[in-house]
Amino acid sequence: MENFEPEIVAFCCHYCAYTAADMAGSKRISYPSNVKIIRVPCTGKVDAIHLMKALEKGADGVYVAGCLAGDCHFKNGNLRAQARVDRVKKILTELGWEPERVAMVNMSAGMGEKFAETAREFTETIKKLGPSPGKLTGNESKAAS
Amino acid sequence: MQKNNSSENALSPDRRVLVIGGGVGGIRAALDLAESRRDVLLIDKSYAIGGLMTQLDRTFPTNNCDLCTVSPYLSQGARERHLEIKPMTSLTKLEGEAGAFSATLVTEPRYIDTDKCTACGECAKQFPEAVRVTPGLDPRAPTCMRYPQATPFAFSIDMANVTDIAALKKVCRADAILADDTRSETVMDVASVVLCVGADLFDPAVLDNYGGGKFDNVVTGLEYERIMSASGPFQGNLVRKSDGRRPKKVAWIQCVGSRGINKGDVPYCSGVCCMYALKEAMVTRERFGDDIDTTIFFMDMRTYGKDYELYFNRARDEYKIRMIRSRPHSIVETADTKNLSITYALEDKPVQETEEFDMVVLSTGFRVGEDTKNLAGVLGIDRNPYDFAATHPFNPVLTSKPGVYVCGVIESPKDIPETMVQASAAAAMAVTDLPVVPKDREMDDIFPLERDVRGQDPKIGVFVCDCGFEIGGVLDVDKLLAAAKIHPDVAVARAVGYGCSSESMANIEAMIKENNLNRVVIGGCSPRTHETKFQDLLQRVGLNKYLVEIVNLRDQNTWTHMNTPDRAQNKAVKLLNVGISGVRKNRPLVDHTLPMSQNALVVGGGVTGMTAALKLADQGVKTYIVERAPALGGLARSIRKTIEGEDVGVFVQGLVEKVAAHDNIQVLTRSIIVDHSGMPGLFKTGIQTGVRMNYMQIDHGVTVLATGAMANRPAQYGLGTFPDVMTQLEMDSLLEDDAARIQAMEQVVMIQCVGSREPENPNCSRICCQAAMKNALRIKEISPDTQIYVLYRDMRTYGFQEEYYRKARDLGVKFIRFSLEMRPKVVETDNMLAVHTHDFILDSDIEIAADCVVLSTGLIADDETTEDLGLMFHLPRTIDNYFLEDHVKLRPVDMAQRGFFLAGTAHSPKTIRESITQAQAAAGRAQTLLAKKEINLGACVAKVDPDKCASCLVCVRACPFDVPFINAEGVSQIDADKCHGCGVCAGDCPAKAIQLLAYEDDQILAKLDGLFER
């Protein structure tokens, strides 16, 4: 577990979080390479199923990164995303999985530092939780299939 | 791709703008004009356009590679239909007047047919002496082109060095050698001229004290850039010229040849050297080892641009760059080691120090070259005392000759962002010599018919940029490609160097065609900046532009994980798998378009807003100015005189009258914006206006934000407590209204950086040093015997403002430095003010009695306004609450949200002159958008599958823009031209009947599959 390197998926909205991630790059701010970004136009596009599927396919943690409250380019997509993240947390709790494996974070386009900080914090959380319950029983290959 | 030497007749013969100088400024001006559907001829005396910027390794403040940032603009240049580029061409005669000039142009022979040349490099290989080479340290540059993304993409022969023309012709397989090419002269009608020739860099060889050009390891800032550059003489390896070894200790000496009065010096400040030295030092430590000792010797650290102070803080605090406030007298070379010793004095130590360095960089600044002086003569424009173009006091792009405009360094020393702003401003001014409404012209590129790839198995091409060291320096690109090739449907996997260079783009195009690829993955920069470029590439080879995936290997990988290359490699493989897996599911899509509103909304009725509005209105654009205050004028109303001595009140009044009289402008004072909707090109904004706050709604296609900033008034140094403590603004009024009071003052103390460059307002307010100089000189004029003390941290009288600083010193104004740790104190005893401060040179505390203390309080962002409008318009802000432009370097007036433009002090603190320039630039950029007449909505829209729809109304209720409705067939309908493409409906639909095109569920799931593939 010491050397556990979690796989983390971050669904980032084009206008804020993805731009913030680029900004972190241009400022050469480092964050854990465990985080892999999938770009969406708005976090309102991120379906609860996408979060579940990410876990199913092998992610140890998934988070959705959208604009700050009230700042969504599309008015309220980030609030919708938050609601879906909450729903998935509920499902995970029912299944006996740690709900902390999914999260919603918010930031603005200029917040390169915040992006890196969030990535570090979330990675740390997942490292503490350990590998996804789906991987513990030695059927990791199944998780990826 | 359209060739750049299109026939003369393709452009209308008159009504064209001549842009002289193909650096970034000239390219920007030319592109702005071309995008506004004005015909442009861009000439440059060099054989490729690009200017100085293409020789730089990286540029501040983003520290990214210039080639990557400028190349999209360059190849855009080759594409624009209204733009003709003539390299190796100069102007020899200009006759006539604004609107109807006749220009005589002379083009030197290139001896190469650019249409035929494929830049294969065979001629360069076999006759290296005959091809023109990269300037810089080493004449044996890897390529004879100035940089890999050269435009035009062709060689140039130096016929003087050709001995056997027949042999040369023989090596050229393309038969492109034109042995009998000759100098040609063209006479052309032009309406106006934009001069953007930049300036030369000072050659320190004329100085005998620094060993420039004499000592191997003393280089200029530009030479250092070339050494670090991946396309430079050492392929991006930082080594000493004397022994090819990596230096361990590098020093920069600032102001070499600038801010001086000695032989070879110029008195002005070159404006950019502090920032470039910081950048070079940071990049040195970042790329070549944080064990390299980097030291900057400086007089004043002039980081006055937007967020530049933060950059300086980062350099000092995070990168641990040593800053020594001293101007060393000379450099001595040690004979055997070729090391360099510098003797310098420290401010707080009575003795001199001597220290040895491996390498010394001389931060040299700008000089106007002889060619440019001659050109000024040809154009008939006046020069200022330093040979730069003399310009209008309130309009820096106007020269002394009507119809001739100027931008960039030839106007005054400046950096890339300011050059870009001024270039757009000059382009906007040049348009005023053309007829108002251009005829509608077909503008779209004609791409070949799209191949139908539906039903075909994916045949994927994976192309990875090494981007010089940006990607290739961290990742093993070959290994990455090997990993990509494992996928059976990846038909081609290649490294493409700088993927965005013309050469690589042509290669990729060829490989797509040869292998009949139907899907493409590019591993390189962020799709945010480079997607369009590669989408265009696909269209050129007849593929739908949505069949490409851009994998962000640089911004989100090598840049952030540069210190852990193994992890970066691992992540790169995964990211590439995401791209490959994703692209399989990409489908050809069609973009939607809508006609655009031709009105403009200008928010803010200060000098900036009024200038922008007038510029737009003059071009026939119906313009609304919304101003919160009861009258127009803004902050400028409280300023009386500029540093040049111009009367601001008269100027502002003139603007107000022009605005009021303009048929195309509607002024709404006492008005606030209360709601906003729509999309770029079709905005609707609700305004409450007048004393009765009546509601009205405006349709507009573009929005210019000119909301300004506020005069700062922090309760520091007794401001608001002691009656004789005032701000520079108040002193400005006093100087105009109460000369007697000034004359009665024996001693005046000015304190700089009040409320700026401090944790709560971290940036420099930029305007205060010049404001202090302006007022000090005026006090001296009214009352020569008044003693003036200026307590400062760094004097930032950039550019030609330095002259006022020198004049103040000549008149006996005393300058005493202070630091944040030892800041001055203002005390009052017996109704008499005194300022206590520490004098570093005397190394003791001193007390100065003062009749008056003047605080340079600068500007702060109008937090409330930018927050409200930021929320309403969805616009990002900086950490200090100014609006944040789309790209600090290349798009300084465009906002990330299309259709929004930014000008004046809402962007960052600046002078009236600078605000006016940015206002013109914003108006010009807005026109480029309006000229398109229709808006491209893209293809990312929601699509309903009527067979799956359960008519449940979830989408109807969820859509933030009320677009979906249940149609006559009883199923949801989402009109593509109304859909904003957020995908909320798709995420909520319980029947999974809605897909967001380009982000369909199977595409997202495929990306996840790619990520977890093993």
Add this chain to the structure above:
Amino acid sequence: MITAEQKPIQEIIQYIAPYGRILLVGCNECVTVCAAGGRKEVGLLASALHLNSLKQGKTIDIKEITLERQCDPEYVEELAPYIDGADAVVSMACGCGVQSVAARYKTSPVFPAVNTRFMGASLGQGVWAERCKGCGDCVLGITGGICPVARCSKHLLNGPCGGTSNGQCEIGPETDCAWRLIWERLKELGMEDRYEDLMNAKDWRPGGAAGPGKIIREDLAQ
């Protein structure tokens, strides 16, 4: 519309524990609209079941399919090609759908994944309320369009009970007293006199008291 909500996942997990191959069937009618068993919920439940089996180190094979309407035999027939490949069927339709599937595929165990709650109406995004009991003898014409059978907790037909307080039902302040609503509505309509009309004791037979209801339309039935 029939309104349902998903069962606790653990209950579903218990049902299918012995089986490795599951046919998970959604319905594109009522349960889609009430977000309990449409295509999306099928996907989410499938994913949840996968996560569960992953944790237990087992594998589970889930075939997802959503029928246009699970209570019509023709649509149910569409499951035929898949039924043999499944050890069990989980239906996300209302009870009618579950039974239709069970009736057609007699050898396959069929388990419900939702609890059918009531016949309801939508009060806005994500909110549904009970509006009809299917009593078989509609009285809405004399109660101002508000059903006392469905909306009075005691199904009273002649005015409120003594438990009404401040216009709310005694079972909880979040429930309106149906008879208060009826009275207000009748007043609005100027039909207060209707309130005085006595309703006879209700005949519950058409609503199920006489055994399962069945409707046969002679003109349509074959």
